[in-house]
Every structure is written in C-alpha cells, then in structure tokens.
Amino acid sequence: MATPHLQISPSILSADFANLERELGRIADADWAHVDVMDNHFVPNLTLGQPVVEALVRVSPVPIDCHLMIEDPDRWAPGYAEAGARSVTFHVEAAADPVATARAIRAAGARAAFAVKPGTPFEPYEELLAEVDMVLVMTVEPGFGGQSFMADQMPKVRAVREAAKRRGTDVWIQVDGGVSLDTIGQCVEAGADVFVAGSAVYGADDVAARIAELRATAHAACGA
Numbered sequence: 001m002a003t004p005h006l007q008i009s010p011s012i013l014s015a016d017f018a019n020l021e022r023e024l025g026r027i028a029d030a031d032w033a034h035v036d037v038m039d040n041h042f043v044p045n046l047t048l049g050q051p052v053v054e055a056l057v058r059v060s061p062v063p064i065d066c067h068l069m070i071e072d073p074d075r076w077a078p079g080y081a082e083a084g085a086r087s088v089t090f091h092v093e094a095a096a097d098p099v100a101t102a103r104a105i106r107a108a109g110a111r112a113a114f115a116v117k118p119g120t121p122f123e124p125y126e127e128l129l130a131e132v133d134m135v136l137v138m139t140v141e142p143g144f145g146g147q148s149f150m151a152d153q154m155p156k157v158r159a160v161r162e163a164a165k166r167r168g169t170d171v172w173i174q175v176d177g178g179v180s181l182d183t184i185g186q187c188v189e190a191g192a193d194v195f196v197a198g199s200a201v202y203g204a205d206d207v208a209a210r211i212a213e214l215r216a217t218a219h220a221a222c223g224a
C-alpha cells in the first residue's frame with residue numbers, strides 16, 4: 001500500500017479570536033487552517049461567516065479548510081469556495097441536495113467534502129464518494145472544542161476507507177474532535193489521513209513543535 005499523505009489541519013476555534021492573523025502565522029508549518037463556521041442553528045454555537053473567511057484567506061500562510069456547521073449549506077457553501085477557501089465541508093444532515101452542493105463547491109474552485117455527525121451512519125451516503133474529495137468523520141458532537149475523543153467512531157472511518165478502496169477513489173478521510181498525541185494513532189490505523197486538532201495545537205506552549213509531534217506520531221502509527 002502506498003504511504004498515505006498525512007495532513008495536519010489545526011482548528012482556529014481554539015485560537016485567540018482577537019488576533020487571528022497572528023494565530024494563523026503560528027500554524028505556518030501545518031497543511032491547512034481549519035475554520036469552523038457555526039450558525040447557532042445547526043449547532044448551539046456561533047462563530048464567523050463568509051466575510052471573515054475572505055479576510056482569513058488574505059492573510060493565511062496555509063490554505064483554508066472550511067467546516068460548515070450550518071443549516072442550508074446548499075445555499076451557502078459555494079460562497080465559501082468563492083471566498084477563497086480551498087476545501088469546503090458541509091454536513092449531510094443539513095443538505096437537501098448533497099450532490100448539487102458538492103458539485104457547486106467544486107465548480108467554484110474548492111475541494112468538496114461532506115461531514116457526518118457521530119450519530120449519522122456513513123453507508124446511506126456511500127454513493128456520494130463519487131462527488132467529493134474528502135469525508136469528515138466527526139469524533140465529537142459538533143459545536144465546541146476541547147471535548148473528549150469518541151473512539152467508537154473508528155469503525156466508521158474504517159467503513160469509509162473500505163468503501164473508497166472498493167470504488168477505487170483516493171478520497172481523503174478527515175477526523176475532527178479530540179484529536180491529540182494520545183488519539184491520532186488510532187485514527188491513522190483506522191484509515192484517516194487529515195487530522196483536525198484545536199486544543200491539542202493551540203493549547204501547546206510551542207504550537208509549531210506540537211504540529212511536528214502530531215505529524216511524527218501519525219507517521220509512526222502508519223509505519224512511515
């Protein structure tokens with residue numbers, strides 16, 4: 001099996017919102033900057049929207065990986081790609097027409113991804129693999145940083161990896177929530193290759209060193 005390209009996507013949800021340009025600068029060694037868009041309807045929390053994403057794109061040293069935790073992504077998701085996010089993830093639970101939404105994101109120039117909450121099975125959405133570049137398996141209930149990792153989501157990561165192999169697609173699998181030095185290994189073993197980490201990165205004294213440690217731990221878990 002080819003060595004997977006393991007990627008670290010620090011979540012700025014745990015960063016200092018009073019100085020996001022500086023906080024993005026601290027993760028210049030990462031592969032992505034993960035930006036959580038929450039609308040206080042799909043999840044009980046409110047963060048930021050398209051104008052702020054547009055501003056972050058202008059100053060970020062790494063591409064923006066936008067995770068939309070919002071109602072009606074069919075209407076709003078393509079706008080985040082137009083704003084310059086290089087990857088846009090929407091929740092299948094909120095999408096009326098996920099195929100059209102994924103196509104609209106790609107047409108606007110971004111990688112498209114769909115996310116599933118812990119209680120949402122992957123199997124009904126397997127056909128969607130043909131339309132996306134990544135699947136996000138949530139390893140906490142979406143809405144807040146700093147929650148405990150849900151190891152019971154690993155079979156779902158395995159199911160996505162198996163389905164992708166069967167279908168011959170090289171879709172990325174992202175995990176988000178409670179990812180740390182203690183939990184990243186089991187995510188790699190299950191087949192994930194993109195790791196969102198908020199508190200594990202921004203809670204470290206040396207953010208760049210923590211990103212390097214997460215990457216090294218992930219590589220060690222896959223024997224690379």
Ligand SMILES: O=C(CO)[C@H](O)[C@H](O)COP(=O)(O)O
Binds near residue numbers: 014200
């Ligand atoms: O999507 C999210 C919450 O809904 C965040 O990206 C996630 O929780 C990251 O925070 P932490 O790594 O601290 O769990």
